[in-house]
Amino acid sequence: MLNILIVGNGQCGNRILDAINKEAFGKKSRFAKFYSQQKYKSNVQTIAINTAVNDLREMKFTKAKDRVHIPHLHGVGANRNVGKHVFEDNKTHIMRKIEERGDFDVCFVITSASGGTGSSFTPMIIQELKEKYDFPVYALVVLPFREEGTLYLQNAAFCLRDMRESGVDGIILADNQFLKQMGGNVESAYNGINDMIARRLLFLLDALDSEMMMVTDLGDFKTVMSGGAGIATIGFYEAETDIPVRTAIQKALSPSGLLFSSNVHEEASRAMIIIRGDRERLSIDEISTEVENLSSAVGHVFKGIIVRNGELPQVLAVLTLESASELETLYSIAVDAIKHEREKKERVASEKEVDRAFSKIDGMDPSY
Amino acid sequence: MAIIKRFLIIFLCVVSFSLAFAGTVSAASVLYNDTIEMGNGYQINNYVIDVTDVFVDANSVSFYVYHRDKEVKDILISRGDSFEFDIDDGGKVKVILNSVVGSVIPRASVSIVLTDYDFRDLHKNELVQGGHRSATFAGTPELKIIKSVDEESINVGDIVRVRVTVENVGDDRATEVLFNEPQQPRFILYDTLVSDPGKTTMDIGESKTPFVYELKATDEGTFELAPTTATFTNDAGQRFPQAASNSPTIIVGPSESLVSADLEFITTFDKHTVSRNERITGTMLIKNEGTAPATGVTVNIIVPDGMRFEGGSGVEQISGVPTIYQETFGIQQQREFSFVLRPTEVGTYTVSTQHSYSFDNGVDQDLQQVSSDDVSRNIRVTEGKYDYLFEQPLYVYLIPLLIIGAVIGWIYYRHKQYKF
Numbered sequence: 204m205l206n207i208l209i210v211g212n213g214q215c216g217n218r219i220l221d222a223i224n225k226e227a228f229g230k231k232s233r234f235a236k237f238y239s240q241q242k243y244k245s246n247v248q249t250i251a252i253n254t255a256v257n258d259l260r261e262m263k264f265t266k267a268k269d270r271v272h273i274p275h276l277h278g279v280g281a282n283r284n285v286g287k288h289v290f291e292d293n294k295t296h297i298m299r300k301i302e303e304r305g306d307f308d309v310c311f312v313i314t315s316a317s318g319g320t321g322s323s324f325t326p327m328i329i330q331e332l333k334e335k336y337d338f339p340v341y342a343l344v345v346l347p348f349r350e351e352g353t354l355y356l357q358n359a360a361f362c363l364r365d366m367r368e369s370g371v372d373g374i375i376l377a378d379n380q381f382l383k384q385m386g387g388n389v390e391s392a393y394n395g396i397n398d399m400i401a402r403r404l405l406f407l408l409d410a411l412d413s414e415m416m417m418v419t420d421l422g423d424f425k426t427v428m429s430g431g432a433g434i435a436t437i438g439f440y441e442a443e444t445d446i447p448v449r450t451a452i453q454k455a456l457s458p459s460g461l462l463f464s465s466n467v468h469e470e471a472s473r474a475m476i477i478i479r480g481d482r483e484r485l486s487i488d489e490i491s492t493e494v495e496n497l498s499s500a501v502g503h504v505f506k507g508i509i510v511r512n513g514e515l516p517q518v519l520a521v522l523t524l525e526s527a528s529e530l531e532t533l534y535s536i537a538v539d540a541i542k543h544e545r546e547k548k549e550r551v552a553s554e555k556e557v558d559r560a561f562s563k564i565d566g567m568d569p570s571y
Numbered sequence: 572m573a574i575i576k577r578f579l580i581i582f583l584c585v586v587s588f589s590l591a592f593a594g595t596v597s598a599a600s601v602l603y604n605d606t607i608e609m610g611n612g613y614q615i616n617n618y619v620i621d622v623t624d625v626f627v628d629a630n631s632v633s634f635y636v637y638h639r640d641k642e643v644k645d646i647l648i649s650r651g652d653s654f655e656f657d658i659d660d661g662g663k664v665k666v667i668l669n670s671v672v673g674s675v676i677p678r679a680s681v682s683i684v685l686t687d688y689d690f691r692d693l694h695k696n697e698l699v700q701g702g703h704r705s706a707t708f709a710g711t712p713e714l715k716i717i718k719s720v721d722e723e724s725i726n727v728g729d730i731v732r733v734r735v736t737v738e739n740v741g742d743d744r745a746t747e748v749l750f751n752e753p754q755q756p757r758f759i760l761y762d763t764l765v766s767d768p769g770k771t772t773m774d775i776g777e778s779k780t781p782f783v784y785e786l787k788a789t790d791e792g793t794f795e796l797a798p799t800t801a802t803f804t805n806d807a808g809q810r811f812p813q814a815a816s817n818s819p820t821i822i823v824g825p826s827e828s829l830v831s832a833d834l835e836f837i838t839t840f841d842k843h844t845v846s847r848n849e850r851i852t853g854t855m856l857i858k859n860e861g862t863a864p865a866t867g868v869t870v871n872i873i874v875p876d877g878m879r880f881e882g883g884s885g886v887e888q889i890s891g892v893p894t895i896y897q898e899t900f901g902i903q904q905q906r907e908f909s910f911v912l913r914p915t916e917v918g919t920y921t922v923s924t925q926h927s928y929s930f931d932n933g934v935d936q937d938l939q940q941v942s943s944d945d946v947s948r949n950i951r952v953t954e955g956k957y958d959y960l961f962e963q964p965l966y967v968y969l970i971p972l973l974i975i976g977a978v979i980g981w982i983y984y985r986h987k988q989y990k991f
C-alpha cells in the first residue's frame with residue numbers, strides 16, 4: 204500500500220483537492236461524508252493551504268484538520284512576491300503541518316499557476332520537500348484562461364519557471380482554456396474541470412496501488428514522468444456505452460480526452476496507458492495495436508490492465524511532452540503581457556497625469 | 572320573769588312591725604313647726620299653703636291654699652286658731668297658727684299636721700320661697716300606646732306592617748320612658764322601618780311612633796300580637812305602672828306564595844365507546860324549571876379510576892374533584908358545561924354526578940337544601956389503535972433509539988470533523 208500526500212494550494216488547489224476528496228466518497232451526494240467512507244486504496248493524506256480563510260471554509264469534503272490557514276488578509280491578491288514573503292514567514296509552520304502526516308512514497312501538489320498564493324507557495328513547498336525528503340514530488344498546475352488578464356498570464360509564466368527550478372519531479376498540466384468547452388457558468392465550469400482532474404488523479408492513484416496484469420507501478424510512473432521536458436499531461440476516457448477498447452484508447456489520447464492541448468503523436472516523449480474494465484471487453488489485440496501505434500510515434504509506452512468485472516472500458520494515459528507548442532504560445536502571450544504591464548507602470552510613474560491636473564490650481568484660493 | 576320578758580319582746584316587735592308596714596298612717600304627723608315669712612308658702616305634694624298676709628297688730632294671718640294654680644281655700648285666722656283642708660287620697664292637712672312674729676318681713680309661726688295619708692305618696696313636703704307662684708308641681712303622665720296593623724287577614728308568607736304609636740294623655744311630662752316590644756311568635760321580623768328610640772321623654776299631649784316594622788307570617792292561624800309596654804316616671808321622678816298597648820289580632824290563611832327552585836341536571840357524553848387515551852366530551856346541562864332562583868348550585872363530577880379529567884369550560888378542580896359551581900341560577904335559566912375525560916385503562920365505566928343547590932321558598936326563614944345524584948350510561952373503553960406499541964418489551968424502543976442516537980452521534984462527529 205502506498206502512502207500518498209496530496210497538497211492543494213490557493214483557491215484553485217483547495218477546490219481541486221476538495222473535488223478529489225469528494226470523488227473518493229464515490230457517491231455524488233453532498234451528504235456522502237455522513238454515511239460513506241472514502242475509497243482510497245492507498246493511505247492518502249490531503250492538506251489544503253491558503254491565505255484566504257473563505258476558500259478554506261467553502262471546502263466540503265476535506266477534514267478540518269486538513270485545512271491550514273496562513274493568515275494574510277484575504278489572499279495575497281495575485282501578487283506572487285507578497286505570496287513568497289508570506290510563505291517565508293510561515294515556512295516552519297507549513298512544513299511542520301506536512302511533517303506531522305508521516306512519511307510518504309509520493310506527493311502531488313496542486314495549484315493554479317496564475318493566482319498569488321498557490322502559484323508562489325507551491326514551488327517553495329516543493330523545494331522544501333525535495334530538500335528534506337526522498338520521495339518524488341509532482342505538481343499539478345492549472346493554467347489560466349488566456350483572457351483572464353495580463354497579471355494572471357505573467358504569474359503563470361513565472362510560476363512555471365519557479366516550478367522547474369524547485370526540483371520538482373514532474374509537472375502535470377491542466378489548462379482552463381482548453382477545458383472551457385465544459386460550458387455553463389464559471390462556477391459549474393470550474394466544478395466540472397475540478398471533477399475531471401479529480402477523477403483522473405484518483406484513477407491514477409488507484410492504478411498505482413492495484414494488481415495489474417501487465418505491470419505498471421510507481422516506478423514506471425516515475426520513469427515516464429522523468430522523460431521529456433518534465434512537463435506532462437493526462438488523457439482519460441470512460442466509456443458510457445459498450446464501445447471497443449480501441450476507440451476508448453483513441454478517445455483518451457484525443458484533444459477532448461487531454462487536460463492540456465497537445466498533439467500526442469508529435470509532442471509526447473514517454474507514455475503510460477492504464478486500461479480498466481471487464482475482461483470480456485478488453486481485447487488484447489486491440490490494445491496491443493493501439494499501444495504499438497502510439498509507441499511507434501513516441502517511444503516507450505508502459506501499459507497496465509486492470510480487470511474489473513462488469514465495468515465498461517476506461518483508459519488513462521499519462522504523457523510526458525518533449526515540446527509543448529501550446530505552452531510556447533502561452534509564454535509568448537505572457538511576454539507581451541509582462542511588457543504591457545511594465546509599460547503601463549512606467550507611464551503612470553513618469554506622467555502622473557492626475558497630479559498635473561491638480562497642480563493647475565497651485566497657489567490659488569477659491570472665490571465665492 | 573323570763574317568760575314575761577320574752578312576751579314583752581314579742582309584743583314590741585309586733586307593734587313596731589305594724590307601725591312600719593301599715594298602709595296608711597291614721598295617726599297625725601307634724602310636717603312643719605316653724606315660722607313662714609309673709610309671701611312664702613309650704614308645699615305638700617301639689618298643694619301650696621301661701622302665707623299671704625301677716626297682720627302683726629291684729630295677731631292674725633291670711634292663708635291661701637292652692638292646688639297647683641287653683642285656689643281651693645282662703646282664710647284669715649287669729650293666733651291659736653287653725654284651719655283644715657283635704658288633699659288627694661283622703662289626706663287631711665291641719666294648719667295651726669301658733670303666733671305672729673313682727674320683724675322687717677313679718678312671719679307666722681305655724682304647725683302643719685298631716686293625717687290619714689300614706690307617706691310613701693308624699694313626694695313634696697317643703698317651704699316654697701315666693702309661694703305657690705314659684706312652686707313646681709308633679710303630675711301623672713299617662714301613656715296611651717296603640718299597636719295597629721295594616722292588614723288583619725293575610726296568608727302565610729305575606730308581610731304585615733305593624734305600627735306602634737304612643738301619646739301622653741296625662742297631666743305631666745313622662746320621663747325615662749322605655750318601650751319594650753316583645754318578639755312575635757309565628758312571625759319573623761322581616762324589616763324594621765322605625766326602631767326603638769331608647770330612653771326618651773314625652774311632653775303632655777305629645778305623640779310618638781317608636782316602632783314601625785314588618786312581620787312575615789310563617790304559620791297559619793289566628794294570632795294576637797303581644798302588646799308593647801312602656802315604663803316611665805313623671806317629672807318628679809315618680810314611677811308609674813307600666814303602660815301597655817292593645818293586642819291586634821291577625822288571621823293568617825294558608826300560603827299562596829310558596830315558591831321553589833327545581834333544577835334538572837342532564838349529563839350526556841359524545842360517545843359511549845372510545846378507545847383508550849381517546850378523549851370523550853361530557854356535557855352537563857342545568858335547567859331551572861322551578862319558580863324560584865336557586866343559589867349555591869354545585870355539581871361534583873366523580874371521575875372513576877381509569878379515567879382522567881382533562882379540563883372543561885366552567886369546570887374547576889376543587890380538591891381534586893371536577894366541580895361546577897354557580898352562585899345563582901335564575902328561573903328558566905339554562906346552561907351547558909362541558910368537560911373532557913380521557914380513559915387511561917380499558918374497561919367499562921360510569922361517571923356519576925352529585926348535585927346540590929338551595930333556594931328560598933319565600934316563606935321559611937332558612938334556605939331549602941336540595942341534593943341529588945346521577946349515574947351516566949356505561950362507557951366502554953377499548954384498546955387504543957397504537958396501544959400494542961406500549962405493550963412491546965423495552966428493547967423494542969431502546970434499539971431504535973440507540974440506533975438513532977448513534978446515527979445522530981455519528982453525524983455530529985462527522986460534522987465536527989468537517990467543520991472548519
Ligand SMILES: Nc1nc2c(ncn2[C@@H]2O[C@H](COP(=O)(O)OP(=O)(O)OP(=O)(O)O)[C@@H](O)[C@H]2O)c(=O)[nH]1
Nearest residue numbers: 213214215218278279280281315318319320321347
Ligand atoms: N480549474 C479551476 N481553476 C480555478 C479554480 N478556481 C480558480 N481557478 C483559476 O485559478 C486562477 C486564480 O488562482 P487562485 O487559485 O484563485 O489564486 P490563489 O492561489 O488563491 O491566490 P490569491 O487568491 O491571489 O491569493 C485563475 O486562473 C482561475 O481561473 C477552480 O476551482 N478550478
Ligand SMILES: [Mg+2]
Nearest residue numbers: 213214255278
Ligand atoms: Mg484566492
